[in-house]
Amino acid sequence: MKYSIYQMDIFPGDPEKNRQKVQEWMEKEIEINNPDTVVLPEMWTTAYTLDELDKYADTDGEPTKSFLKDLAKKLNVNIIGGSVANKVNGKFYNSSFVFNRSGDLVYEYDKVHLVPMLNEHKYLSGGQRVPEVFELEGVKMGLIICYDLRFPEIIRTLALEGAQVLHIVAEWPDARTNHWINLQLARAIENQMYVISSNRVGDYDKVRFCGNSMVIDPWGDVLTQGSEDKEETLAIQLDLEKVKQVRKDVPIFTSRVPHLYKKEL
Ligand SMILES: O=C(O)CCC(=O)C(=O)O
Numbered sequence: 001m002k003y004s005i006y007q008m009d010i011f012p013g014d015p016e017k018n019r020q021k022v023q024e025w026m027e028k029e030i031e032i033n034n035p036d037t038v039v040l041p042e043m044w045t046t047a048y049t050l051d052e053l054d055k056y057a058d059t060d061g062e063p064t065k066s067f068l069k070d071l072a073k074k075l076n077v078n079i080i081g082g083s084v085a086n087k088v089n090g091k092f093y094n095s096s097f098v099f100n101r102s103g104d105l106v107y108e109y110d111k112v113h114l115v116p117m118l119n120e121h122k123y124l125s126g127g128q129r130v131p132e133v134f135e136l137e138g139v140k141m142g143l144i145i146c147y148d149l150r151f152p153e154i155i156r157t158l159a160l161e162g163a164q165v166l167h168i169v170a171e172w173p174d175a176r177t178n179h180w181i182n183l184q185l186a187r188a189i190e191n192q193m194y195v196i197s198s199n200r201v202g203d204y205d206k207v208r209f210c211g212n213s214m215v216i217d218p219w220g221d222v223l224t225q226g227s228e229d230k231e232e233t234l235a236i237q238l239d240l241e242k243v244k245q246v247r248k249d250v251p252i253f254t255s256r257v258p259h260l261y262k263k264e265l
Contacts, residue, residue: 001137004035005234007213007226008044009202010171013056015045019067025233030075033235036101037136040082041200041213042146042171043094048204050123053092057085065097065105073103078136082169082198083111083145091125096143096169100136107134111145112154130154133161139240141165146172149183152190159191160253164218164243168197174210174228181212189220192246192253194238201229218246 006025011017026038045064046056058064061084068081079099086095094111110127114120131154133140142158142165149155149168158166166187172180180199188195194217201211213226215236224234247253 001037001139001240002033002035002237003037003039003196003215003235004029004033005039005196005198005213005215005226005236006041007198007201007211007230007232007234008041009231010041010044010047010200010204012047012204013049013052015056015063018045019063023067023071026071026075026077029233029235030077033233035077035235037078037080039080039167039196039198040169041198042083042169043085044082044200045084047200048118048171048207050119053085053087053123057087057092058095059087061086061095061097061108068097068099069103069105072099072101076101080143080167080169080198085124086110092123093125093127094120094145095127096145098134098136098143106136107132107143109143109145111148113147113151115147131158133158133163139164141167143167143169146170149187150179152187155187155191159193163191163193164240165194165196165238166191168195168199170197170199171209172199172212174208177210177212177228180210181214184214184216185220185222188216188218190252192218192250193243194218194240199226201226201231218243 081097083096098107112127140162142163211228215223
């Protein structure tokens with residue numbers, strides 16, 4: 001499966017301009033690298049304009065859902081749609097949508113873990129369902145949003161349910177770049193899965209975001225990595241046989257002794 005990952009800068013509070021930018025990037029990317037799947041970052045329509053979400057957020061996933069669905073069909077590409085601010089029944093969520101190349105919505109997820117350091121609790125509601133496995137092109141995969149990366153239990157659950165690829169969509173600040181990089185490596189190694197991330201670059205409201213979007217293989221080798229401050233595209237082809245091989249060489253999933261593990265940690 002061929003991927004193109006967009007490490008983008010985001011116009012704050014200008015969803016129309018960001019949609020135009022994403023559409024132009026995708027059209028160009030199809031011509032240049034012809035990916036099967038593209039990946040966008042977190043909150044890519046608005047950036048972290050949390051105190052103005054009433055003006056800029058989607059309502060019930062629109063217009064983002066229609067926008068991504070049309071692009072997926074028109075360009076014949078699977079879209080891991082980053083995430084967007086989304087108003088549902090009067091509450092704001094940080095929501096992610098995945099479309100396959102036929103334009104079907106195959107997965108949606110609301111970020112479960114809200115970030116105290118960004119005051120997210122003041123503005124957003126946390127999703128009430130942990131991430132679940134979905135499929136694209138017959139491959140089982142998962143998706144988490146930014147701070148979720150710090151909660152290994154939800155990612156382990158995805159791996160136990162058969163996920164071979166984990167996508168992380170993010171706006172991770174550069175104050176904690178070492179956590180961003182090392183936690184991704186840890187998740188890839190401990191779950192023996194591909195980790196694919198799209199993190200924004202640029203800054204907003206005195207916070208600088210750290211880029212370093214990554215593709216890490218199930219052995220923990222970094223296949224490609226973005227810079228810390230430039231917009232760019234990571235284009236890569238995955239070899240899914242590698243997941244099987246690593247799980248055979250170091251068979252952690254058969255070495256587990258779950259009956260000894262506490263259920264509630
Ligand atoms: O966990 C962190 O350090 C950053 C998390 C974050 O920025 C986010 O979830 O948007």
